[in-house]
Every structure is written in C-alpha cells, then in structure tokens.
Amino acid sequence: MGLELYLDLLSQPCRAVYVFAKKNGISFQLNTVDLLKGQHVSEQFLQLNCQRKVPVLKDGNFVLTESSAILMYLSSKYQVADHWYPADLQARARVHEYLGWHTDNVRGIFGVPLWTKVLGPLIGTQIPEEKVERNRKNMFESLQRLEEKFFGNGTFLTGHQPVALGCNLFEGRPQLTAWRVRVEEFLGADLCQQALGRILSIREQAAKNALPVPYPEVQSRMMLRIARIP
Amino acid sequence: MVLELYLDLLSQPCRAIYIFAKKNGIPFQMQTVDLRKGEHLSDAFAQVNPMMKVPAMKDNDFTLGESVAILLYLTHKYKVPDHWYPQDLQARARVDEYLAWQHTALRRSCLRALWHKVMFPVFLGERVPPETLAATLAELDVNLRVLEDKFLQDKAFLVGPHISLADLVAITELMHFIGYSPSSRETGVGGRKEPEVRN
Numbered sequence: 136m137g138l139e140l141y142l143d144l145l146s147q148p149c150r151a152v153y154v155f156a157k158k159n160g161i162s163f164q165l166n167t168v169d170l171l172k173g174q175h176v177s178e179q180f181l182q183l184n185c186q187r188k189v190p191v192l193k194d195g196n197f198v199l200t201e202s203s204a205i206l207m208y209l210s211s212k213y214q215v216a217d218h219w220y221p222a223d224l225q226a227r228a229r230v231h232e233y234l235g236w237h238t239d240n241v242r243g244i245f246g247v248p249l250w251t252k253v254l255g256p257l258i259g260t261q262i263p264e265e266k267v268e269r270n271r272k273n274m275f276e277s278l279q280r281l282e283e284k285f286f287g288n289g290t291f292l293t294g295h296q297p298v299a300l301g302c303n304l305f306e307g308r309p310q311l312t313a314w315r316v317r318v319e320e321f322l323g324a325d326l327c328q329q330a331l332g333r334i335l336s337i338r339e340q341a342a343k344n345a346l347p348v349p350y351p352e353v354q355s356r357m358m359l360r361i362a363r364i365p
Numbered sequence: 366m367v368l369e370l371y372l373d374l375l376s377q378p379c380r381a382i383y384i385f386a387k388k389n390g391i392p393f394q395m396q397t398v399d400l401r402k403g404e405h406l407s408d409a410f411a412q413v414n415p416m417m418k419v420p421a422m423k424d425n426d427f428t429l430g431e432s433v434a435i436l437l438y439l440t441h442k443y444k445v446p447d448h449w450y451p452q453d454l455q456a457r458a459r460v461d462e463y464l465a466w467q468h469t470a471l472r473r474s475c476l477r478a479l480w481h482k483v484m485f486p487v488f489l490g491e492r493v494p495p496e497t498l499a500a501t502l503a504e505l506d507v508n509l510r511v512l513e514d515k516f517l518q519d520k521a522f523l524v525g526p527h528i529s530l531a532d533l534v535a536i537t538e539l540m541h542f543i544g545y546s547p548s549s550r551e552t553g554v555g556g557r558k559e560p561e562v563r564n
Contacts, residue, residue, distance in 0.1 A: 185515055197455055204461035211454055228429050228438045235431030236416070238468045284415055362500070 138163040140205075141183065141191040143170045144333040147246060148202030149190045154330045155206055158322055159215045171257075171346060173353035187356075203234050233285050240277040244270065247364055249334075253341045255361055258354045266364050274304060282310050368393040370435075371413055371421040373400045377472075378432030379420045380537040385436055385530075389445045433464050436530055448527035459524040463516055463531035467538065471512060474505040475542050 140156065140163045142149040156163050168174045168189050175187045184191045184200055192199040192208065199205055210220040221227050247270040251262040305312045319327050340346050349357060370386065370393045372379035386393050398404045398419050405417050414421035414430045422429045422438070429435055440450045451457050481501045485491040512535065516523045523531040 186511060197458075199458050199462055201462045201465035203465045204458055207461050208454065208458040211457075224438065224441055225427055227441070228427075228434050231434035231437050232429055232431045235433050235468070238465075242469065280416070 136164075136193075136195065139166055139193040140164070141166045141168050141180070141189055141193070143168050143175075143189050144330060145170055145249075145337070146189055147242070150330045150334075152190045152192075152202055152205050152209075154322060154326060155219070156209060157326050157329070159209070159213060159219075161209060161213050169347075171349055171353075173350055176352055176356070236280075236285070240280065244273045244277060247274075249337070250361055250364065253337055253346070254357060257341065257346055258349060258357055260358065260361060262361065262364060269365060278304055278308065278311065282308065366425050369396050369423040370394070371396045371398050371410065371419055371423070373398050373405075373419050375400055376419055377475075377537045377541045378534070380541075381533050382420050382422075382432060382435055382439070384537070385439060385445075385449075385533055389439070389443060389449075391439060391443050391445075432534075433468070433530075436534075440530070449530055451529070456525060460529050460531050463523055464534060466511075466516075467531075467534055471508045471535070472538055474501070474508045475538050477501045478505045479542060 138161065140152060142153055142165060144150055144153060144167075153165075155161075168180060168191075170189070174180060175189060181187060183193065183198060186200065188200065190200075190202055190205055192205045194208075194212075199208055207220060209215070220230060247267075251267050251270070255262050305315060337346070368391065370382060372383055372395065374380055374383060383395075385391075398410055398421075400419065404410060405419055410421075411417060413423055413428050416430050418430060420430075420432050420435055422435045424438075424442075429438060437450065439445070450460055478501050481493045481498045485493050512523075516531070520526065522528050523535060
C-alpha cells in the first residue's frame with residue numbers, strides 16, 4: 136500500500152502537510168478524518184493514533200504523527216527541492232529555529248478565533264471577552280515578532296484562519312502581506328484554494344447551521360481544549 | 366572564535382544542551398545568563414537572542430535560539446555518534462516526532478504543573494484554585510502515560526535500543542519537576558516510575 140495521509144483540512148498542520156505533498160507531486164491517498172463528526176475518536180482511528188490527533192502519516196507499516204516530523208520525513212524521502220529544508224547547516228538551523236518558535240507563538244494562538252467564533256458557539260459555549268481580547272493581543276505580538284525576526288520560506292499558511300474568521304491580520308503589515316503573496320504565488324491559487332476551502336467556508340456554514348453538531352464525547356474533548364485558552 | 370553557549374542551568378532546555386555538548390566533547394565557552402537576575406532582559410543579550418530567551422548559541426557571527434534548533438545544529442556540525450539523531454529515515458522521524466510532541470505536550474504540562482504546584486503558592490504567595498491544580502496535574506499524568514505507552518513501551522530508550530536526543534530532552538524535563546516539587550505521591554501524579562536512562 137502506498138503513502139496514506141490522514142487529515143482534516145480544518146486543521147492548520149494538516150493543511151501544511153497537504154499543501155507540501157501536493158506541491159511536490161508526492162502521491163498519496165487522502166484519508167479524511169472529519170473532526171467535527173468525531174471520526175478522530177473512532178476505535179479505528181484510535182488504533183492508528185492513540186492520541187486521536189491529525190495529521191497522521193502511514194507509509195506501509197510505518198505510522199508517524201506530528202506535522203513537522205511528517206514534513207521532514209516527506210522532505211527527506213522524496214528528495215524535494217532544497218529550499219524547503221536546506222542541506223546547508225545554518226539555513227537548516229533557521230528552519231528549526233522557526234519551527235520551535237512557531238510552536239510557542241503561533242500554534243495554539245492563531246487557532247483560537249475558530250474556537251471563539253465557530254466551535255464554541257456550535258456547542259453552546261461562549262468564550263469570555265477577556266480571553267478573546269488577550270488572544271487578539273497575543274496574535275498581534277506574534278505577528279510583530281514574525282515580521283521583525285523571521286523572514287524566509289514560510290511553509291505554513293496559518294495566517295488564513297483568523298482572516299477567514301473576520302480578523303484581518305495582514306492589514307497595515309505590508310511586509311507580511313508581500314510575503315503572503317510570494318508564498319501563495321509559489322504554491323499556486325488552485326492548491327491554496329483546495330487546502331483552504333474548508334476553513335474559508337466555515338463561518339458561512341455555521342451561519343446556515345450546516346455544521347454537524349458534535350456528539351457528547353467529542354464535545355467534552357472540545358470543552359477541554361476551550362478550557363486551555365488563556 | 367570558540368562556540369559560545371548562553372545558558373542558565375536552571376532551565377531544562379539549557380541543561381539538555383549543556384549535557385549534549387559536554388558528553389560529545391564539543392568545546393564551548395559557557396556564558397551564564399542568570400534568569401533570576403533578569404540577565405536575559407539585557408541589551409547585550411538581546412544582541413545574541415532578540416527573543417530574550419535561553420538557551421542561545423553564538424558560532425562566530427551566527428546566532429541561534431530554540432533548544433531543538435541548537436541541538437540539531439551541534440549534532441550536524443560536530444558529527445556526533447549516529448544514535449543521537451540517526452541517519453536512517455524512519456529512526457530519525459521518530460526522534461523528530463518526539464521532539465515535536467514534547468514541546469506542546471510534556472514540556473507544557475510540566476511547566477504548568479511547576480507553576481501551579483510550586484511557583485505560585487511557594488514563591489509568589491498566590492493561591493491556585495484546587496480545581497485548576499487538579500486539572501493541571503491530570504493533564505501531566507496523561508502526558509506521562511503517553512510517554513510510557515506510546516514512546517517508551519518496552520524499548521530501552523524512547524525511540525529504540527540506543528539513547529537519542531529524545532531521551533536527553535525528556536530526562537532534563539522530568540528531572541526539573543523532581544528537583545522542584547514534592548514527591549509524586551503528594552502531587553498525586555501517576556504512581557509510575559519515570560523512564561530510566563541506562564548507559
């Protein structure tokens with residue numbers, strides 16, 4: 136059996152893996168794991184990943200979790216163009232440095248608006264305004280740092296989620312905007328649309344009550360995630 | 366100019382780098398950045414790491430932050446034994462997987478447990494609501510179980526028969542909690558032993 140990727144394009148790390156594989160012509164079978172329908176808590180998925188998270192890679196008998204590990208595995212195995220994960224010691228160190236910083240300052244922060252505007256209300260939970268405000272400040276601080284310190288091969292289209300949810304983080308930031316244009320041009324409009332389709336339409340779907348209401352086990356996991364919003 | 370490592374051994378990731386460099390005979394000049402004295406907030410240190418965090422590294426004109434980035438840089442530059450970060454694609458992926466997981470899981474819950482159990486009540490005199498502490502310790506327990514059940518299992522080390530960067534990062538994280546906090550019986554965390562690092 137060939138390479139399989141277990142993804143839900145609602146999730147930022149899944150999108151990164153999807154875009155990377157597609158852009159580099161890596162053939163894979165897409166196995167969608169619909170988080171809102173609770174497919175990640177099924178017995179079947181549990182066998183694959185006891186942590187019930189996406190993305191997951193399955194290459195023959197080899198199962199791998201964690202998006203950055205998956206990206207590096209794909210980079211090495213499929214010998215993609217050097218710029219994605221440079222062989223040069225210092226250039227590669229910069230990628231690792233960004234990935235480390237990203238984990239603390241982007242992951243978990245930029246995903247919060249989805250919870251406050253869509254997923255929380257979907258299960259009848261309002262996130263307190265004070266937390267929403269704190270999150271907005273954290274996002275802007277991270278953007279500031281991103282602009283000041285990091286500028287290179289952004290492979291993560293994390294900026295889209297807050298934008299999709301009505302929070303235009305690129306406004307007033309010409310440097311970041313120009314970077315976003317470069318990244319999207321390189322990847323191509325079609326691919327970006329494929330990857331972002333689900334997240335860009337989520338508000339509209341929520342407004343039409345077209346989102347599945349998660350069942351109780353999924354809801355309690357969602358509540359745990361909501362509780363971790365600082 | 367010799368490699369400079371900017372560290373405070375009070376910090377878990379700093380200890381991982383210190384041990385790694387020493388164990389592999391990598392010559393370096395230790396630049397202590399005393400966090401308790403706020404030395405990481407100085408202008409001089411900002412020249413090395415504008416994020417104002419330790420660990421940081423300076424190799425001639427090249428400066429670098431983030432502990433995993435530094436460990437991987439040292440691994441590649443000084444050509445350390447393969448077991449630390451194996452060439453084999455799948456073995457290496459396992460190390461990458463652990464290093465990524467620990468950042469958002471074990472490291473985060475160890476830090477929270479430390480703050481809620483020790484730093485707030487003991488050093489800052491601030492009360493932490495019992496429910497908050499209970500939730501934090503429950504989360505730590507979950508992560509310790511993942512460490513044992515998903516990563517370690519019945520292997521000698523986290524990713525296989527030999528020690529790797531994964532074990533080093535894990536052990537420095539866990540020993541931190543042991544160093545600072547009361548016994549695990551008091552905290553109610555697990556009841557299982559932490560993984561042993563065997564030679």
